[in-house]
Amino acid sequence: MKILCIGRNYSEHAHELNNPVPTEPVFFLKPDTALLKDNEPFYLPDFSNDVHHELELILRVSKAGKSIAPEFADKYIDQISVGIDFTARDIQQRCKEKGLPWEKAKAFDGSAPIGKWLPFEADKVYNFKLEINGVQKQEGSSADMIFSFRKIISYVSQFVTLKTGDIIYTGTPAGVGAVAIGDRLSAYLEGECLLNFEIK
16 A cells, blocks of 8 residues: 655645646655554654644545546545645755655655545545644635646556555645644544544
């Protein structure tokens, strides 16, 4: 199982971090050790002083596929949920300044909490939000993505074979920010709380 993550898939998020809006999907990988399930707590790593939350819609791959045509892409997804792409922003910034890969800022252990899965509906517009300590911090809609679910699946599968059980993070809307010990993060999809855990 692998975790594929799409970066800069919402224009407002790209602008808030002073990044250019991409003309094709940007993706990177997280290892299976990044996965955090069952509302387990997230422990802040000791190597960063600025870990940010990035709320995302996540998809579960239902069958193997390579070089998938966009019109068939939704046939390769069976479940959807919400997840957090935790990012060590200070480390990421240093990597970017040196032109180095971001993996140590993105792929560390526990950096990919995922919520309860729901059945995926191909043409549905999905709305989602994140609350921290009961205060809304992020909200987004699949309608606002630069690259649609179908485009993401088709594009990534040109380079990486998708396999059953793979997870795809589809990008974060604006509103990212730092988390602190004691924070409780609650993520909602279509009004249903699918992820609820504490920062320790």
